[in-house]
Amino acid sequence: MANDQPPRPSRRGFLKAGSAAVAAGASLGATGVAQAALGKTPAHAADPTMAVEPFYGLHQGGIVTPQQSHTYVAALDLTTEKRDDVIALLRAWTDAAARLTQGATAGPLPTDAAAKTALADTKIDTQVETKADAKANDTAYSPTNAKAAPDSGDVLGLGPCGLTITFGFGPGLFTKDGKDRYGLASRRPAALVDLPRFNGDQLIAEKTGGDLFIQACANDQQVAFHAVRQLSRLASGVATMRWGQSGFLSGPRGQTPRNLMGFKDGTNNPSTAKPQLMNEFVWAGATADAPWMEGGTYTVVRRIRITLEHWDNTEVGFQEQVFGRHKYSGAPIGKKNEFDPVDLKEEDKDGNPVIPENSHVRLSNQASNNGAQILRRSYSYNEGTNFYIERWPPWRQETEYDAGLIFLAHQSDPRKGFIPINEKLAKFDMMNQFTTHVGSAIFAVPPGAKPGSYIGAGLFET
Amino acid sequence: MANDQPPRPSRRGFLKAGSAAVAAGASLGATGVAQAALGKTPAHAADPTMAVEPFYGLHQGGIVTPQQSHTYVAALDLTTEKRDDVIALLRAWTDAAARLTQGATAGPLPTDAAAKTALADTKIDTQVETKADAKANDTAYSPTNAKAAPDSGDVLGLGPCGLTITFGFGPGLFTKDGKDRYGLASRRPAALVDLPRFNGDQLIAEKTGGDLFIQACANDQQVAFHAVRQLSRLASGVATMRWGQSGFLSGPRGQTPRNLMGFKDGTNNPSTAKPQLMNEFVWAGATADAPWMEGGTYTVVRRIRITLEHWDNTEVGFQEQVFGRHKYSGAPIGKKNEFDPVDLKEEDKDGNPVIPENSHVRLSNQASNNGAQILRRSYSYNEGTNFYIERWPPWRQETEYDAGLIFLAHQSDPRKGFIPINEKLAKFDMMNQFTTHVGSAIFAVPPGAKPGSYIGAGLFET
Numbered sequence: 058m059a060n061d062q063p064p065r066p067s068r069r070g071f072l073k074a075g076s077a078a079v080a081a082g083a084s085l086g087a088t089g090v091a092q093a094a095l096g097k098t099p100a101h102a103a104d105p106t107m108a109v110e111p112f113y114g115l116h117q118g119g120i121v122t123p124q125q126s127h128t129y130v131a132a133l134d135l136t137t138e139k140r141d142d143v144i145a146l147l148r149a150w151t152d153a154a155a156r157l158t159q160g161a162t163a164g165p166l167p168t169d170a171a172a173k174t175a176l177a178d179t180k181i182d183t184q185v186e187t188k189a190d191a192k193a194n195d196t197a198y199s200p201t202n203a204k205a206a207p208d209s210g211d212v213l214g215l216g217p218c219g220l221t222i223t224f225g226f227g228p229g230l231f232t233k234d235g236k237d238r239y240g241l242a243s244r245r246p247a248a249l250v251d252l253p254r255f256n257g258d259q260l261i262a263e264k265t266g267g268d269l270f271i272q273a274c275a276n277d278q279q280v281a282f283h284a285v286r287q288l289s290r291l292a293s294g295v296a297t298m299r300w301g302q303s304g305f306l307s308g309p310r311g312q313t314p315r316n317l318m319g320f321k322d323g324t325n326n327p328s329t330a331k332p333q334l335m336n337e338f339v340w341a342g343a344t345a346d347a348p349w350m351e352g353g354t355y356t357v358v359r360r361i362r363i364t365l366e367h368w369d370n371t372e373v374g375f376q377e378q379v380f381g382r383h384k385y386s387g388a389p390i391g392k393k394n395e396f397d398p399v400d401l402k403e404e405d406k407d408g409n410p411v412i413p414e415n416s417h418v419r420l421s422n423q424a425s426n427n428g429a430q431i432l433r434r435s436y437s438y439n440e441g442t443n444f445y446i447e448r449w450p451p452w453r454q455e456t457e458y459d460a461g462l463i464f465l466a467h468q469s470d471p472r473k474g475f476i477p478i479n480e481k482l483a484k485f486d487m488m489n490q491f492t493t494h495v496g497s498a499i500f501a502v503p504p505g506a507k508p509g510s511y512i513g514a515g516l517f518e519t
Numbered sequence: 520m521a522n523d524q525p526p527r528p529s530r531r532g533f534l535k536a537g538s539a540a541v542a543a544g545a546s547l548g549a550t551g552v553a554q555a556a557l558g559k560t561p562a563h564a565a566d567p568t569m570a571v572e573p574f575y576g577l578h579q580g581g582i583v584t585p586q587q588s589h590t591y592v593a594a595l596d597l598t599t600e601k602r603d604d605v606i607a608l609l610r611a612w613t614d615a616a617a618r619l620t621q622g623a624t625a626g627p628l629p630t631d632a633a634a635k636t637a638l639a640d641t642k643i644d645t646q647v648e649t650k651a652d653a654k655a656n657d658t659a660y661s662p663t664n665a666k667a668a669p670d671s672g673d674v675l676g677l678g679p680c681g682l683t684i685t686f687g688f689g690p691g692l693f694t695k696d697g698k699d700r701y702g703l704a705s706r707r708p709a710a711l712v713d714l715p716r717f718n719g720d721q722l723i724a725e726k727t728g729g730d731l732f733i734q735a736c737a738n739d740q741q742v743a744f745h746a747v748r749q750l751s752r753l754a755s756g757v758a759t760m761r762w763g764q765s766g767f768l769s770g771p772r773g774q775t776p777r778n779l780m781g782f783k784d785g786t787n788n789p790s791t792a793k794p795q796l797m798n799e800f801v802w803a804g805a806t807a808d809a810p811w812m813e814g815g816t817y818t819v820v821r822r823i824r825i826t827l828e829h830w831d832n833t834e835v836g837f838q839e840q841v842f843g844r845h846k847y848s849g850a851p852i853g854k855k856n857e858f859d860p861v862d863l864k865e866e867d868k869d870g871n872p873v874i875p876e877n878s879h880v881r882l883s884n885q886a887s888n889n890g891a892q893i894l895r896r897s898y899s900y901n902e903g904t905n906f907y908i909e910r911w912p913p914w915r916q917e918t919e920y921d922a923g924l925i926f927l928a929h930q931s932d933p934r935k936g937f938i939p940i941n942e943k944l945a946k947f948d949m950m951n952q953f954t955t956h957v958g959s960a961i962f963a964v965p966p967g968a969k970p971g972s973y974i975g976a977g978l979f980e981t
Contacts, residue, residue: 210781279769301904307741319672442763
């Protein structure tokens with residue numbers, strides 16, 4: 058990461074930038090984009106639409122990256138039986154993701170006459186690729202209709218928006234229905250467990266699981282979705298979408314954002330500024346069973362629907378008891394400031410705990426979980442109206458919004474992280490009156506790729 | 520609109536601003552907020568989160584207001600049989616909307632001990648309302664649990680974000696199942712027709728219709744949803760949510776944004792800068808049957824699902840034929856620049872029309888519709904995955920995304936605007952191969968309210 062003056066391509070000048078990347082790619086392979094990506098880019102530019110995050114590196118982006126304002130997360134199921142197809146897909150995804158995160162289109166723009174005419178007609182500084190360029194980049198995409206443009210073009214004119222793209226592998230990549238489709242069964246990390254059923258789970262199959270995972274985060278909703286849309290196209294004939302989900306997070310920059318319940322969410326996260334904490338709690342080590350996961354992480358996704366109408370109808374004092382924090386300041390109950398330490402031993406004059414026994418903060422606190430921590434990077438979601446929710450079938454609770462939290466947590470080992478913490482929460486958390494887990498997935502997120510290589514190379518090639 | 524130095528309250532300093540508004544409200548009625556709202560505010564501040572739009576005025580906001588980046592639109596069904604309940608709701612909505620658009624909470628924050636302690640603990644400059652204030656403002660909200668806070672608090676710390684709130688009346692306010700519930704049947708405007716069934720319509724009842732309409736638009740997704748959420752709570756016991764829908768629009772500021780199909784959307788809108796065009800095509804006049812609608816408009820909402828995967832698999836040249844415009848520049852086919860006039864008579868050397876007969880631009884053009892124009896103010900929507908779409912039952916088309924367009928159009932008379940235009944489009948538009956209308960609604964959007972009055976007062980009181 059020695060380049061102190063990185064290029065700053067963006068979709069604002071997409072044609073030029075895209076073509077430059079293509080030209081570089083034609084002569085240098087993927088390293089043209091890679092070297093740009095390895096440049097030391099500011100995590101968040103003053104204009105969040107112009108922020109650029111590196112793609113290549115030791116770790117994948119989107120894990121300790123300062124949280125962008127939007128996400129689109131998706132899981133796909135592999136339909137191919139061929140190991141080489143999976144590798145080709147991961148190569149194509151890597152190349153496209155490197156381009157997209159740097160503000161370029163997923164692939165070079167088309168050279169057909171109509172488009173060429175249109176391009177020539179724009180005022181934008183254009184530099185249309187040559188046939189030779191196009192041929193050199195043929196491997197970068199494979200739409201069913203080879204003449205279709207490799208990019209939907211709906212984010213042209215927008216900036217890179219700090220886009221990160223994070224790929225993960227579900228249990229189904231290793232074994233599915235007892236079948237070792239790709240010769241990877243013996244390489245499945247022990248930490249990539251099948252999640253147990255938690256108390257209260259009401260999982261919907263269509264929103265659960267998946268062989269492959271894509272998490273796109275950006276400071277713009279359309280840019281995040283655009284990334285997954287292009288990547289999903291690249292999977293044509295190899296994998297199909299299982300579920301997709303849009304998420305958002307509105308917060309004053311530099312402050313802990315509030316979730317839809319009105320409370321600050323993420324205050325007690327381990328600090329991403331402390332490498333030793335990240336190494337302990339977030340990054341997977343080189344375990345004997347999965348040395349290829351070193352520098353990766355394990356990601357749990359839960360779709361948590363919240364009955365906002367019922368929550369809104371409770372008193373603030375009650376809400377604070379549920380969270381164990383004050384609503385407006387974010388401070389632990391009895392404390393003044395958001396980042397004051399949570400003192401679980403403190404008692405009131407009657408000897409009762411100041412932070413209630415069944416409060417969310419107490420149950421999820423490191424001190425209640427043998428020192429375990431996870432890095433939460435959740436988003437709110439909002440999918441209109443849906444007037445009931447299964448709670449304890451046949452009981453259906455009336456509600457209005459299909460809204461809540463896309464809970465996303467990264468950890469070095471879910472057996473020490475999400476699973477024990479959520480087992481406790483699922484049984485005792487007062488918040489469960491208002492929340493229902495309707496979707497769930499777990500993925501092994503491999504380390505970042507080196508320029509010229511691809512995400513997951515360590516799994517397939519070592 | 521004489522006040523050149525308007526106050527600029529915002530949720531960043533929400534407690535102070537909210538209390539100031541409350542204090543003013545207690546002594547002056549609604550005019551405290553109103554005068555702030557009537558101030559000459561810049562349409563879009565340099566920081567879009569700090570933009571403030573007026574609430575009171577001749578017209579409602581959110582119609583000719585420069586389009587914000589997000590919306591949440593919703594329809595509610597009235598469950599009450601009492602005319603006074605409807606009036607009380609509209610009064611409560613007006614007061615809350617005036618507060619919300621100016622960056623305050625929907626109602627004053629609670630004074631219960633827990634919240635008070637929390638407030639005292641924050642570093643924010645607080646000024647908690649007195650019991651007297653609270654009593655004076657009791658009419659401003661009526662949650663089922665009177666002790667619950669009148670605002671969910673999830674946007675505290677965010678700015679006003681240019682929020683506009685627009686209310687409308689569906690046919691069901693006037694007559695429902697043949698019943699004149701509120702003595703308004705004779706006041707139903709002739710222009711508020713029941714929309715006919717259009718060719719290809721596949722309307723889902725749960726996403727169609729509604730007695731009351733709320734359109735909240737803001738430069739932040741959470742702020743838009745927050746507004747509808749608070750207003751829906753105020754309707755408790757009087758009306759229930761029928762449908763709600765989140766939308767977004769990503770565009771470089773000052774340029775025509777691209778929709779999910781990758782084309783610029785809205786280029787051919789009548790200019791909101793030309794009052795004579797707005798008076799002709801957007802604002803309703805004082806018709807004999809509905810004098811109370813003068814300064815209002817008629818709004819059509821269509822939820823148009825788009826099979827993005829199939830669209831992405833077509834060539835750019837074909838896409839341009841469908842739209843009748845070049846994709847990248849936005850220019851009419853054969854023209855150079857986006858705003859070049861659409862010349863429907865132009866022919867190529869073989870005598871064929873340059874802009875195809877069945878292209879979207881030709882069919883929807885003013886010249887093809889007896890001079891009719893409508894003001895489109897649409898948003899994209901994205902609700903995850905849903906793997907089929909009803910087309911011509913029992914034929915279901917396979918698809919992946921439940922995404923597309925929340926088409927929103929405002930017009931002085933839908934009988935001359937949306938209806939004839941869409942009748943033509945529904946039959947002949949090449950785009951129909953990729954689009955399916957799954958939701959629909961029409962509303963009479965009354966003029967803006969005067970300070971001290973309420974939205975719809977003209978309907979009930981003249």
